[in-house]
Amino acid sequence: MAVSQQVLHLMKVKSLKNLKDLEISFEGSSVTAILGPNGNGKSTILHALACSFSPNEIGENYKFSWFFLPSTDALWNDSELSIIHSFRDAQVEHQSVPREYKKTQVRWTPRYANRPKRDVFYIGIDKCVPMIESEKKQAKINYSTKEVNEDIINIILEKASVVLNRNYSGYNVHTASGKEFIGVVVDGLRYSALSMSAGEQKVFYILEKIFRANKYSLILIDELDLLLHDQAMKKLVNVILERCNEKNFKLFSRLIEKVFWSLRIG
The missing domain is CATH 3.40.50 (Rossmann fold)
Structure with missing residues (x-):
């Protein structure tokens, strides 16, 4: 035990x-x-x-x-x-x-x-x-997208909506060149961590840690x-x-x- x-x-x-x-x-x-x-x-x-x-x-x-x-x-x-x-x-x-x-x-x-x-x-x-500041690639980044739908993610989306005063309705995991990073959907607009603000990215990172721990x-x-x-x-x-x-x-x-x-x- x-x-x-x-x-x-x-x-x-x-x-x-x-x-x-x-x-x-x-x-x-x-x-x-x-x-x-x-x-x-x-x-x-x-x-x-x-x-x-x-x-x-x-x-x-x-x-x-x-x-x-x-x-x-x-x-x-x-x-x-x-x-x-x-x-x-x-x-x-x-x-x-x-x-x-x-x-x-x-x-x-x-x-x-x-x-x-x-x-x-x-x-x-x-x-x-912000991920865009640490990304050194100059050309277009093509990534695959996988929608994540599990109870803990739905809770994270709900809490992020409260904290950031936005209506988050979807959560994705993107993969490019062997690297994984998150993405979200807000009011029908889908975007990845490459387009997230530093504060928004930080909130999701913290929420993931405390709700999965x-x-x-x-x-x-x-x-x-x-x-x-x-x-x-x-x-x-x-x-x-x-x-x-x-x-x-x-x-x-x-x-x-x-x-x-x-x-x-x-």
């Missing part, structure tokens, strides 16, 4: 990048926002959390060396942090278990296979880049509010909060410096 009912209580950082002697509690809400001036370590917290777990079922497998890449000026030696978490393994409940992570002269410990199990999904700023997943979003109109942002947060409470997710987001009412919600 897979590990389940994962709960993250606390994170302590002794030393990691510019974070020193930080203790942050995650009790009290399924959604936590991290705010602060540039360069204060908001993204560092998300990166460290992403690397603290091994995939449980369908999660993504992040490694410290991806976010803390050694270089001439930064080897990250003597980095040290810990988490306190609870989980259920078959019939056995494990409460408030500490787990430490360190960077030695050689490698990060513990070994990645020995990290606790939890499905993690990290949504970075790279997901905000398993229960007790950990979802990390860097700059949730980037590229979104304030009204769309507020509606998206409400959708996220509802889904997190329904599926026992834990979601963290780093926010850029703008007024964002009361998230941490709860």
